[in-house]
Amino acid sequence: MKNLFCKIKKVPVVLTAFVFAGNVFLCSCGPVKTTEPEVIENEPVTEEVTETVSEPEEVVSEVKEVEEVEEVVEEPEEVYVPTAQELSPYKEIKLDGVKEHHFVSDDYCYIESEKYVLFLDKDVDLPGDFVTNMDAIVDEIERQLQVSCMPEDYEYCGVTDNTSYYGMNPWEDWDIRPKMSIFIMTDEDAKGYISNASADDLVIADYALYSEDVWNSNPEFYASEYRVRFDYVDYYAIAHELTHTVTLRQSHMTDIMTEGIADYMSREVVNALAPAYPSIGENKAEAEKYLYDAMIPEKVNADNAERIFISDYQDIDHADRGAEYVTGRYLCQFLDETYGDDFFLKYKEQIDADGIDYGYDECTEEVRINYANALKEVFGDDVFTKFGDWCVKNHALQELGGVW
Ligand SMILES: [Zn+2]
Numbered sequence: 001m002k003n004l005f006c007k008i009k010k011v012p013v014v015l016t017a018f019v020f021a022g023n024v025f026l027c028s029c030g031p032v033k034t035t036e037p038e039v040i041e042n043e044p045v046t047e048e049v050t051e052t053v054s055e056p057e058e059v060v061s062e063v064k065e066v067e068e069v070e071e072v073v074e075e076p077e078e079v080y081v082p083t084a085q086e087l088s089p090y091k092e093i094k095l096d097g098v099k100e101h102h103f104v105s106d107d108y109c110y111i112e113s114e115k116y117v118l119f120l121d122k123d124v125d126l127p128g129d130f131v132t133n134m135d136a137i138v139d140e141i142e143r144q145l146q147v148s149c150m151p152e153d154y155e156y157c158g159v160t161d162n163t164s165y166y167g168m169n170p171w172e173d174w175d176i177r178p179k180m181s182i183f184i185m186t187d188e189d190a191k192g193y194i195s196n197a198s199a200d201d202l203v204i205a206d207y208a209l210y211s212e213d214v215w216n217s218n219p220e221f222y223a224s225e226y227r228v229r230f231d232y233v234d235y236y237a238i239a240h241e242l243t244h245t246v247t248l249r250q251s252h253m254t255d256i257m258t259e260g261i262a263d264y265m266s267r268e269v270v271n272a273l274a275p276a277y278p279s280i281g282e283n284k285a286e287a288e289k290y291l292y293d294a295m296i297p298e299k300v301n302a303d304n305a306e307r308i309f310i311s312d313y314q315d316i317d318h319a320d321r322g323a324e325y326v327t328g329r330y331l332c333q334f335l336d337e338t339y340g341d342d343f344f345l346k347y348k349e350q351i352d353a354d355g356i357d358y359g360y361d362e363c364t365e366e367v368r369i370n371y372a373n374a375l376k377e378v379f380g381d382d383v384f385t386k387f388g389d390w391c392v393k394n395h396a397l398q399e400l401g402g403v404w
Pocket residue numbers: 240244258259262
């Protein structure tokens with residue numbers, strides 16, 4: 001509504017400008033004309049200010065204006081240096097937005113959007129509405145978490161070297177800061193790569209985005225019952241990984257919160273977008289059958305909720321992961337329902353205020369206690385007992401074998 005109001009308000013302003021600029025412009029359309037009077041207006045200002053420079057007792061702010069004007073004049077003389085992106089032999093691709101249309105890459109190529117760049121491997125098959133859906137997912141994550149995916153205080157780097165996937169980095173020396181690097185990869189040797197994310201980049205490995213040729217080229221893909229190629233793009237997984245990048249650019253958290261918020265947001269985002277975005281709607285209708293709650297080592301209640309949060313399931317064998325995902329997802333759902341939509345933003349600000357940051361070191365028990373205390377500082381000392389009671393009442397985290 002706010003945007004619409006601004007658009008309506010703008011119309012009379014533009015018309016007024018035309019009237020003052022002279023009758024000639026009344027017949028013309030487009031905002032280009034309005035820039036002309038502005039340029040003319042600037043010139044006398046420059047002369048006036050330049051004259052005052054010789055009088056040292058004049059107002060200081062006017063002298064500053066001279067400096068600003070001089071800087072603007074110098075700009076065109078700067079030497080043009082092409083970026084690695086401009087020198088790249090790889091093409092920029094644009095999709096037409098039609099979901100039935102497909103683009104299949106025969107070489108490395110890229111798609112640039114407002115908040116990210118998609119780096120495509122060879123033999124990627126993208127539906128025409130892929131970027132439309134990706135844009136909507138990023139916007140929805142930002143809207144719900146109330147944070148930007150490109151925060152000003154994050155220390156950005158150039159495009160990361162994903163040699164573990166490519167064996168080479170076609171995007172070396174590219175600088176797309178502060179946009180997110182999103183690699184869409186095909187795993188032609190069937191090494192079993194899965195999607196993953198960091199604060200700098202994310203990798204999407206989805207069999208539905210492999211071309212027919214590359215899928216048929218390696219019997220290992222379809223020989224394994226664990227490698228299922230769905231005929232829809234898994235936007236749940238994409239929303240999960242995108243949430244990682246967005247939240248990691250804000251703050252490090254425990255495993256339970258990191259995986260929990262990603263799983264929580266993936267469902268929230270797909271549910272929110274499904275009605276308006278047909279491909280996401282189809283994904284939801286099919287994939288909902290496979291959503292599950294992972295196994296947990298003990299039922300959660302008011303007595304053990306804080307201890308479990310601090311344990312962070314760090315002692316569970318990594319091969320059997322899942323408990324931190326489902327526990328964190330329910331914790332986020334509880335926080336949202338009980339304390340409001342801005343629970344993540346409030347928690348992140350408390351983490352910042354407390355100076356909790358373990359960087360690339362181990363998230364020790366001492367650090368995890370600090371994260372638990374930050375949660376209590378924001379939402380009250382009883383946040384964990386309330387969460388335990390909520391779990392029992394809603395029969396969440398009560399089935400050790402999971403819910404399938
Ligand atoms: Zn994850």
